[in-house]
């Protein structure tokens with residue numbers, strides 16, 4: 001579904017590159033998390049995949065075709081919601097379709113359908129300032145889903161939410177992803193979030209940003225009750241991720257001295 005091959009990224013040619021030989025694959029219907037310490041280049045990698053940022057070298061393929069810019073098969077959800085304050089929930093949810101030139105009646109009908117799906121049908125005429133953070137992110141999710149992408153790219157989408165809301169939205173996301181058969185690349189700092197949601201966890205290292213581990217989350221799904229946290233594999237994965245992150249944090253701290 002998604003192949004990122006030997007991607008390198010420099011923001012400033014006078015400085016060492018941020019990403020070097022960055023490679024990853026996301027299969028059809030697969031949920032892959034990108035876990036790594038702050039500043040390792042997770043957002044940079046995700047923006048390159050989205051097409052919002054150009055790589056210095058390397059290639060990105062979606063469904064076997066070179067992907068060099070925003071396209072209809074990819075949608076992104078940001079941590080900061082990125083809603084227009086002057087648009088209602090419905091108009092915000094319809095925005096991606098508006099950009100695609102979908103006629104007004106059709107885009108509003110489709111946006112309304114996706115607001116229903118994320119549980120926000122009754123708030124469609126509210127403005128972002130009248131919605132909670134969790135509700136605003138439901139709008140962000142509806143906006144991404146409304147374009148009916150095959151690949152959902154998510155940059156710490158629940159990072160700004162309280163723990164309970166975060167859990168609710170994680171559950172909602174898994175339900176929708178399974179229903180729609182979506183592939184997901186999900187950036188997070190949270191080991192628990194990565195284990196709970198993912199089929200695979202890609203751990204990134206620092207200096208330069210690259211993949212240092214690709215870990216299958218072979219814990220049975222759905223992980224709806226708390227029993228999954230009692231599995232041996234959960235404890236192993238948690239330790240493994242924690243140790244990998246700690247080693248990279250030490251490297252980053254050493255480089256910053």
Ligand SMILES: Nc1ncnc2c1ncn2[C@@H]1O[C@H](COP(=O)(O)OP(=O)(O)OP(=O)(O)O)[C@@H](O)[C@H]1O
Nearest residue numbers: 011012018036037038039040041042043044045189
């Ligand atoms: N537009 C830019 N111009 C120059 N440097 C940038 C730019 N965007 C990011 N960087 C640098 O690239 C590096 C990686 O940043 P990026 O945001 O991709 O990391 P991250 O892993 O997503 O971090 P965090 O987890 O803190 O969000 C950082 O050193 C950052 O300062």
